[in-house]
Amino acid sequence: xxxxxxxxxxxxxxxxxxxxxIVMVILGGCSSSASVQVDRxxxxxxxxxxxxxxxxxxxxxxxxxxxxxxxxxxxxxGTAQVEVLQNAFAGLFNDVEFVTxxxxxxxxxxxxxxxxxxxxxxxxxxxxxxxxxxxxxxxNLEIQSVDGDPIDSWFMPAYGKTPDTFMYSKPKAIEEAAVxxxxxxxxxxxLDFYRIPAIYGWMMERQILEGSQ
Amino acid sequence: xxxxxxxNVYRIIVTGSLLALLGACSATTTIDEYRxxxxxxxxxxxxxxxxxxRRDAGHYETDREFIDxxxxxxxxxxxxxxxxxxxxxxxxxxxxxxxxxxxLPRLKKLMRTPSIKTVVDNQSVRYLVWLDGSTETLDKxxxxxxxxxxxxxxxxxxxxxxxxxxxxxxxxxLQDLQEMGRLRVDSEGTSYLIGAVAxxxxxxxxxxDACSSLGKQLKTFFSAS
Numbered sequence: 001x002x003x004x005x006x007x008x009x010x011x012x013x014x015x016x017x018x019x020x021x022i023v024m025v026i027l028g029g030c031s032s033s034a035s036v037q038v039d040r041x042x043x044x045x046x047x048x049x050x051x052x053x054x055x056x057x058x059x060x061x062x063x064x065x066x067x068x069x070x071x072x073x074x075x076x077x078g079t080a081q082v083e084v085l086q087n088a089f090a091g092l093f094n095d096v097e098f099v100t101x102x103x104x105x106x107x108x109x110x111x112x113x114x115x116x117x118x119x120x121x122x123x124x125x126x127x128x129x130x131x132x133x134x135x136x137x138x139x140n141l142e143i144q145s146v147d148g149d150p151i152d153s154w155f156m157p158a159y160g161k162t163p164d165t166f167m168y169s170k171p172k173a174i175e176e177a178a179v180x181x182x183x184x185x186x187x188x189x190x191l192d193f194y195r196i197p198a199i200y201g202w203m204m205e206r207q208i209l210e211g212s213q
Numbered sequence: 214x215x216x217x218x219x220x221n222v223y224r225i226i227v228t229g230s231l232l233a234l235l236g237a238c239s240a241t242t243t244i245d246e247y248r249x250x251x252x253x254x255x256x257x258x259x260x261x262x263x264x265x266x267r268r269d270a271g272h273y274e275t276d277r278e279f280i281d282x283x284x285x286x287x288x289x290x291x292x293x294x295x296x297x298x299x300x301x302x303x304x305x306x307x308x309x310x311x312x313x314x315x316x317l318p319r320l321k322k323l324m325r326t327p328s329i330k331t332v333v334d335n336q337s338v339r340y341l342v343w344l345d346g347s348t349e350t351l352d353k354x355x356x357x358x359x360x361x362x363x364x365x366x367x368x369x370x371x372x373x374x375x376x377x378x379x380x381x382x383x384x385x386x387l388q389d390l391q392e393m394g395r396l397r398v399d400s401e402g403t404s405y406l407i408g409a410v411a412x413x414x415x416x417x418x419x420x421x422d423a424c425s426s427l428g429k430q431l432k433t434f435f436s437a438s
Contacts, residue, residue, distance in 0.1 A: 043305040046328050088306075130272065163274040180310075187306035 033072040034171040038080040038178050045190055047091025052203070053110030054093040055146065057102055058082050067120035067137075075120060075174060077137070080182055085115055088186040092193055107146055111202075114142040118155070122174060133173040134161040135181045143199065152198035158185035238415045240402035240422040244430050248394030253436035254384075260339035261293035262435065263300045267345035268310040275344050279380070279424055283344060286428020292435050295338055303332050321390050333387055341387055342431065346380030346398075348420045357408040368408035377401045378423035384434060394434060398427045 065078040089096050099105055105112060116139070123134040139156040160180030162173050193199065256262070264284040266275030280297055288294045301308045307323055314320040323329050357370035378400040384393040402417030 043302040045306055046304055046332060048326065048328055132274075161274070163268075163276050183306065183309055184311055187309040187311045190306050191312055 034174050035074045036171050036175045036178065037076045038175055038182065040080060040179050042080070042084050042087060042183065042186065045087050045091035045186060047088075047190055049090070049092055049094045049096075050194070050203075051094045052092075053095040053107050054089065054097075055105040055107045055110065055112045056085070056089050056096060056098050057105070057112065057114040058085075058098060058100055059114065059116070060100060062116055063100070065117050067117065069120045069122040073122050073174065075122070075135075075178055077117075077120070077178060077182065080179075081115075081117075081137075081185070084182045084186045085189070088189040089113070091190055105146065109146055111151070111199075112144045112146055112148075114144075116140050116142070122177075124170070124173075131164045132161045133168070133170075133177045134159070135174065135177040137178075137181050137185060139185060143196075145202075151202055152196055154196055156185065156188055156192075158182065158188055160184055238402070238404065238417045240400045240417050240419045242398060242400040242422050242426045244426055245397045246394070246430060247396075248434065254340065254386075254393055254434055256292060256339065256435050259293075259337050261295045261337050262287065262340045262342060263295040263297065263338050264342045264344060265297055265300070265308065265313075267313075267343060269313065269315070270345075273347040273349075275346055275380070279346075279348075279420065280344055282421070282424040283342075283382075283428045283431065286425060287431055287435075292432070293337070295336060300336065300338065303336060304329060317385070317390060317392060320385060320387075324387065324390060339386065339388055340393065340435070341385045343383045343385070344380055344427075345383075346378065348376060348378040348423070351375040351377050357406055357412065359408070359412070367410035368412045369410075370408040372406045372408075373403055375401065375403050376417065376419040378419050380423055380427060382427060382431060384431075396427060396430055396434075398423050398430075400426065 063078050063082045065076075065081065067075045067077060069075070086098060089098075093110075095107070095110070097105070097107060102112070102114075118138040118140050119136075120138070121134075121136040125131055125133070128134065137158045139158065141152075141154040141156060143151040143154060145151060158181045160177045160183070162168060162176045162180075168176065194203070264280055264287070266277065266280045268274045277297070284294045284297070306312055307329060314323055324333070351374075353372070353374040355370065355372040357368055357372045359368040360366055378398070380398050382396040382398075384395070385391070386393050400419050400423035402419045402422070404417045405415040407413040407415070
């Protein structure tokens with residue numbers, strides 16, 4: 001009799017636990033918050049670096065940057081964006097050094113570039129009524145000469161989206177879109193950096209000066 | 214006496230209806246092809262093809278699953294296929310959505326860059342197949358509802374939807390820097406969901422039909438030597 005009762009109770013308990021687990025899994029699946037750590041390796045760029053010397057300053061708040069585009073979403077892109085930009089700058093300049101503050105610069109000529117993130121935006125299917133997740137990362141590059149003379153402040157937006165939302169959880173989809181946006185940042189930098197009028201002018205001026213010496 | 218009892222008649226009707234529905238679950242596929250020459254392209258044993266998807270449109274993206282499917286179809290014909298991701302990573306960032314060449318003039322410009330040419334040559338990539346397109350659901354009709362209660366549950370009703378796959382493939386020669394031909398596949402079909410206590414899906418494989426048709430046709434473009 002007592003064995004039967006214990007057996008019945010344990011069965012009830014198992015049912016309750018299973019039900020609670022199922023409800024938790026369902027609620028977890030419906031969760032609208034996402035904490036994303038972009039943890040991928042990015043390919044080296046295939047570039048033909050120009051004979052320009054540059055010092056890239058990755059300040060601590062850039063290399064540890066964690067974006068919070070809305071109250072439910074957190075994206076840690078710090079390490080990933082440093083890797084992408086290091087690769088891209090190495091493909092742009094023949095002589096490049098990466099430092100964490102301006103006073104560590106050893107180059108005595110060339111450019112000093114300090115990237116920063118202006119804004120990160122995320123759009124989900126419930127926002128855009130499309131079957132995709134989208135991420136925008138808006139960078140700013142402060143470009144100066146090694147003497148501290150400002151050359152330009154260049155706005156560089158990057159964009160990424162998932163092909164669709166099929167089989168993606170929200171964090172996975174945002175990570176995927178962020179990875180594509182980071183790759184786009186590398187592409188944008190490689191494609192457009194030497195098209196910045198101020199950079200073009202600076203290079204022309206330098207060539208003229210070199211020619212006159 | 215004759216053997217035609219009421220239950221037999223019902224069975225025949227149900228079987229006939231199911232067969233008719235299953236018969237209706239096939240996609241209609243049309244392929245248009247253009248190539249300057251009727252002769253297949255000779256591929257040497259060390260030459261490879263890469264199948265890439267266009268991803269620059271705002272509202273759709275040629276999905277990786279479809280590209281892999283077409284690449285698999287072609288691989289079956291002893292054609293050396295380089296995986297898309299491997300090629301794109303090796304040549305980063307020149308085949309990203311922002312930078313990928315949309316026409317031959319841009320491709321020619323890219324291939325004049327020595328580092329890009331070297332990577333393409335080192336991987337023995339001779340031909341590039343661009344795939345562009347998507348699969349969309351066009352019309353939906355009917356309704357189906359499912360309910361569950363203490364005595365059991367079930368689904369009742371009937372739903373149907375039409376799907377259309379439109380894909381275009383363009384073949385570029387990376388050596389001679391010219392277009393070798395293009396293909397367009399249109400595949401359309403209707404799928405059904407019947408709720409007769411249990412939901413019975415009768416799905417038309419529109420996308421896979423488009424993939425196999427396109428893959429088979431692309432195979433005829435190449436002949437492995």
